[in-house]
Amino acid sequence: MQYIRxxxxxxxxxxxxxxxxxxxxxxxxxxxxxxxxxxxSGLKGREVNNLVDITRAGLSYVKKDKKYIKIGATTTISELQNAPLFKDFACSILSKAAGKFVSVQIRNAATIGGNLGAAMPSSDIAPVLMALDAKIHVCGKENKEFPINGFYISKRKTVMAPYEIITEIEIPLPAENVKTGYAFEKIGRTEMDIAIVNGAASITIDASGEVKNARLSLGSVAQNTIRCLEIENNLLGKKLTKEIIAASCENIAKSIDPKTDVRASAKYRGTVARVIAARLIEEAYIKAGGKI
Ligand SMILES: Cc1cc2nc3c(=O)[nH]c(=O)nc-3n(C[C@H](O)[C@H](O)[C@H](O)COP(=O)(O)OP(=O)(O)OC[C@H]3O[C@@H](n4cnc5c(N)ncnc54)[C@H](O)[C@@H]3O)c2cc1C
Known part of the structure; x- marks a missing residue:
């Protein structure tokens, strides 16, 4: 491991x-x-002699307008957990994920921008932002925005150039009169550990209970947080039952590429991923108002 010396x-x-x-x-x-x-966790091969601390750059805020919730990049995980806005928004999944983020000491220092910038596959925040269709605003030679699905390009790498910084995360507010449910889950060795597998889902249904839109994201089962597009597509147009959900998640191995490490074997992660995916879909569907 290489540190700043x-x-x-x-x-x-x-x-x-x-x-x-x-x-x-x-x-x-x-x-x-x-x-x-x-x-x-060190510098991973980079040589660093100078640090640019962005915690006084005016990027700590949570605000809402008519269309979006906007989160400044240096907003801490504790601030996300405790913001009244997130207690009532999207079945509290962002607040819940922040509350599952290891210890209060880490939550008080760690930021949402650092979590996304670190591009760790075990991020507890990225799966939630994928379920919420968030966009990431980046400042560099010019301002850019990226959908979070596509922000990660390979292991611990994002689409950002080295001199670019995340400034804001933008979450679209759901249209009124749309029935959407959300769920988040994290499985770790203990409450105070990073995830063996985590994930989030959002399901939108119509009046008859048919799925109109689905998002399912999983962490710690590939080199980056992933969306399970095949499973999402399988759910569209259906009124869900436990059998339909189980069948949709049966081939989850096609979507993931889990690795063995000190926390769990690849095989265990694969099994847990299938179980969690089914639970997330069921919970989100029921929270949208669907009957199973
Ligand atoms: C004991 C321990 C437990 C942890 N548990 C969890 C956990 O349960 N869940 C979880 O998700 N993570 C966990 N982490 C990982 C870490 O705490 C998070 O990834 C955290 O959110 C990083 O934020 P930070 O502000 O501390 O980032 P920093 O350490 O300051 O930066 C991390 C990386 O991101 C870059 N960066 C920082 N801000 C930006 C920005 N605005 N734009 C672009 N790049 C940026 C930095 O250059 C650096 O490369 C844990 C870490 C430790 C040490």
Whole structure:
């Protein structure tokens, strides 16, 4: 593991453009937010002499307008957990996922932008943001936005250039009079551990109970958090029963690529993924108002 051994400069940019300028002018610079990943898990082969701390760059907020909820990148996991807005939004899945995020000490420091920027497959936040169809706003030479599905391109890599930073996460508000249910689940060795498997779902139904829209995302079962598109498509147009859900999840092995590590074997992850996927779909369907 490689750590910062020779820290030369520590910057506190006043805004995102200032942070990007520093990252472009200092090639051996890295962004730091909560530091819970960067300082603990090391630098993964990069040489870093300068840190650009973005926690004073005006990116800590949760706000809502007519169409979106907007979360600033340096909003902490504790702030997500405790924001009144998320207690009532989308069956509280963001608040619930934040509450399952290891310990209060880590939650108080770790940020949503750092969680997405670290691109860990075990992120507890990414599956929820996929179920919510979130977009990620990025500042670099120009401002860009990416759907979260497609933000990760390979193991611990995102679509961002090294000098770009996540500024905001934007969650669309569901249309009125639409019946949508949501669910989140995390399985770990203990309550204070990262996930063996986690996941989230959102299911929208019409008045007859037919599925009109489905999102199912899983973490820790591939090199990045994934959407299970085949399962989602299988659900469309159907009134769900336990049998239909079980059959849709039967071939989940086609969607995932789990690995063995100290926490679990690939085989165990595959089995848990199938069980969790079915539970998430059932819970989201029932919360949307569907009858099983
Ligand atoms: C003991 C322990 C337990 C943990 N448990 C969990 C858990 O249960 N669930 C979970 O999901 N994670 C967990 N983590 C991982 C980690 O805490 C999270 O990924 C956290 O959200 C990282 O946020 P941070 O602000 O601390 O990021 P930092 O450590 O500051 O940064 C992480 C990476 O992201 C980059 N980065 C930071 N902010 C941005 C930004 N705005 N734009 C672009 N890149 C950025 C940094 O350059 C760095 O490469 C755990 C970590 C530890 C040490």
């Amino acid at each position: 020779d820290l030369k400069k520590y910057y506190w940019p006043k805004g995102p453009q200032d942070a990007v300028r520093l990252l472009m002018q200092e090639p051996l610079a890295e962004i730091i937010a909560g530091g819970t990943e960067l300082l603990v």
